[in-house]
Amino acid sequence: MRPLPLMAFALGVVAAMAAQVSSAQAGAAINGSATWRERIELPPSAVFEATLEDISRADAPAPVLGRARVENPGKPPIRFRIDYDPAAVDARHRYSVRARVTVDGRLLFTTDTVHPVLGPDSAMSVELLLKRVGAPASTAAAPSVAAATGRRFHGAYMYMADAGLFTICATGQKLPVAQEGDNAALEAAYLQARSSPGASVLAAIEGRIEMREPMEGPPRPTLVIDRFVEIVPGERCEVLVGTASLENTYWKLASLRGRPVSPVEGQREPHLVLQPAEMRVAGSSGCNNLMGSYTLDGKRLNFGQMAGTMMACPQGMEIERAFLDALSKVDGWRIDSQRLELLDAMGDVVAEFEARYLK
Numbered sequence: 001m002r003p004l005p006l007m008a009f010a011l012g013v014v015a016a017m018a019a020q021v022s023s024a025q026a027g028a029a030i031n032g033s034a035t036w037r038e039r040i041e042l043p044p045s046a047v048f049e050a051t052l053e054d055i056s057r058a059d060a061p062a063p064v065l066g067r068a069r070v071e072n073p074g075k076p077p078i079r080f081r082i083d084y085d086p087a088a089v090d091a092r093h094r095y096s097v098r099a100r101v102t103v104d105g106r107l108l109f110t111t112d113t114v115h116p117v118l119g120p121d122s123a124m125s126v127e128l129l130l131k132r133v134g135a136p137a138s139t140a141a142a143p144s145v146a147a148a149t150g151r152r153f154h155g156a157y158m159y160m161a162d163a164g165l166f167t168i169c170a171t172g173q174k175l176p177v178a179q180e181g182d183n184a185a186l187e188a189a190y191l192q193a194r195s196s197p198g199a200s201v202l203a204a205i206e207g208r209i210e211m212r213e214p215m216e217g218p219p220r221p222t223l224v225i226d227r228f229v230e231i232v233p234g235e236r237c238e239v240l241v242g243t244a245s246l247e248n249t250y251w252k253l254a255s256l257r258g259r260p261v262s263p264v265e266g267q268r269e270p271h272l273v274l275q276p277a278e279m280r281v282a283g284s285s286g287c288n289n290l291m292g293s294y295t296l297d298g299k300r301l302n303f304g305q306m307a308g309t310m311m312a313c314p315q316g317m318e319i320e321r322a323f324l325d326a327l328s329k330v331d332g333w334r335i336d337s338q339r340l341e342l343l344d345a346m347g348d349v350v351a352e353f354e355a356r357y358l359k
Contacts, residue, residue, distance in 0.1 A: 028086045030066070030117050032126040034099050035076035036109050046103045048073040050128075052082045052117065056093040062184065065089070073101070094119055097126045100181075107133050107226045112180040133181065133226055152229065153207060158200040159190050166223050167200075173249065173355075175223040178212060185228040193231045204229035209248040211273060211282050219282070221250050221273060244338050244355040246296070247276040251283075251340050251353035256322045258349070264316040270323055272353065281306075285320035287313035301333045301342070326350040 030052055048070040053062035066084035082097065089095070095118040101109040109130035117123045156167040157177075164177030164187065177183055186203060193201050205225050212222035253261050253270035263269040264286055272283035274294060281303060283290045288311050293304035306324055329350055332343040338355040 028084055030082040030084070030097060030124055030126065031080075032082070032097060032099075032128060033077040033079050034128040034130055035078070036130045036132060038132055041075050042073060042101065042108075043103060044072045046073060046101055046108070047071050048078050048080070048099065048101050050080050050082055050097055050099040052084055053096055053098055054090075054093050055096045055114070056090075062096075065095070089118055091119075097128065098184075099128050099130060101130065105227075107181055109133065110181050112178070131180075133224075151206065151208070152204060153223070154202065154204050154232075156200040157186065157190055157203040158194075158198060159187050160198045164190075166203075166205075169202075173221075173244075175209065175221055176212075176214065178210075178222050178224045181207070181225045182228045183225045186225055189228065189231045193233055202232040204232065208277060210275065210277070218268060218284075221248070244335060244340070246301075246333060246335060246340065247274045249273065249340075249355050251355060253323065253351065254339075254354050255352045256319070256326055256350070261319060261323075264313075264319070267313065267316055270319060285323050286316045287311055287320050290324075299332050299334070301330055303327045303330055323351070 032050065034048065034050065048068075050068045051064050052066045053064055055062045065088050066082040068080040068082045070078055070080060080099075094116065097111075097115045097117055099111050100107060109132060111128055112131045115126045115128060117126060153166070154169045156169070158165050164179075164183065165174060166177050167174050177186070182205075186205060190201055190203070205223075206227040206229060207223055207225040209221050210224050211219040212224075213219045214222075251272045251274075253272075255261055261270060267286045268284045270284055270286045272281055272290070274281050274296075276296075279293055279295065281290070281292050281294050285308065288309040290306050290308045292306040295302050295304075306327060326342065329344045330342045331345040332347070334341050334343065340353040340355070341349045342351045342353075344350050
C-alpha cells in the first residue's frame with residue numbers, strides 16, 4: 001500500500017477534527033432533574049421551564065443560552081435537557097440553571113438558589129429542588145393557583161449594584177427584592193424603561209413579603225415577586241406614607257405597658273413581623289430570636305406559645321421577659337398611622353410598636 005501524500009493526510013486530519021468539533025457542538029447539553037418536597041401532582045395546564053443563564057454581570061439581566069420546556073410534566077422528578085451552543089460560552093463567565101413551574105401563567109414552584117454549571121467545575125448536570133410559592137395547598141387535590149400567589153403591589157422600583165429595591169406606594173415601605181420568582185422579568189422591563197442608571201420607575205407586581213437572610217446581617221422583610229405585571233412609564237407614587245398594615249410590616253417595640261423600651265447596645269432591637277401566608281410571627285426580643293403563631297379575626301388578635309433561641313444575655317433579659325408576658329396577654333389591636341397598639345382583654349395597652357421601613 002502506498003503512503004498517502006502529506007497534503008492528503010493533513011486534509012484528512014483537519015476534516016476529522018472538524019467533524020469532531022461539529023459533533024461536540026451539536027450534542028452540547030445540560031441534563032438535569034427537578035423536584036419539590038410537597039407531594040403534589042400538577043394539573044394538566046402546568047408548564048415546567050428551565051433556563052441556562054449567564055449570571056456574570058450584576059447590572060444587567062442574565063442572558064439565556066438555552067432553555068427546556070415540558071408541558072403537563074405530572075409528578076416529580078421532572079427530567080430535562082437544555083441544549084446550548086458551546087461557542088457562546090466564555091470560560092471567564094459564571095453560568096447557572098434556573099427553573100420554575102407555572103399553571104395558567106401563574107408561578108407555583110421556583111428555584112431560589114444558584115445552581116452553577118459549566119465554568120471552573122465544568123458541571124454538565126444539575127439536580128434542582130424547587131420551592132413552593134405562597135401558602136401550601138391540600139395534597140389531596142390539584143393546587144390552588146390563587147392561593148399560590150400574593151397580592152398586588154404598586155411601587156417605585158430601582159435596580160442597581162446587583163440589587164433591587166421596591167418602595168410600596170401605599171405605605172412607603174422600602175423592601176429589597178429577592179432574586180427569584182419573576183424578578184428577572186421586572187429587571188429586564190426596568191432596564192428598558194429607566195431614564196438613567198439608578199432612576200426609579202413605577203411598577204405593578206403580584207408578590208408577598210417574607211423574612212429572608214441577606215448576604216450579611218439578620219433576616220429582614222423581603223419582597224418576593226410571583227408575577228411581574230407592568231411598568232407604568234412617566235408615573236410616580238402619589239402617596240408614600242399612609243396607614244401601615246398589621247401584617248407584613250416590621251414593627252419595632254416602642255413601649256411595654258407605657259414604659260419606653262430602648263434597644264440594648266450590641267443587640268438587635270425588639271420587633272415583630274406578622275407573616276399572613278402561614279400565620280406565623282417572627283421577630284426578636286433583643287437577646288433572642290422569637291417565632292410562633294398567631295390568629296386574627298377582625299380586631300381580635302392572639303399569639304400562640306412563642307419559641308426562640310436560648311441565649312442568656314448579660315443585659316436585656318428583663319425586657320425579654322416583659323415582652324413575652326405582654327404577648328401572652330394580647331387579645332386585640334389597633335393602628336394609628338404608623339403606630340400599633342396591642343391590647344389585652346380589658347382593652348388596656350400592653351405594648352406599643354412603630355413601623356420601621358428598611359432603607
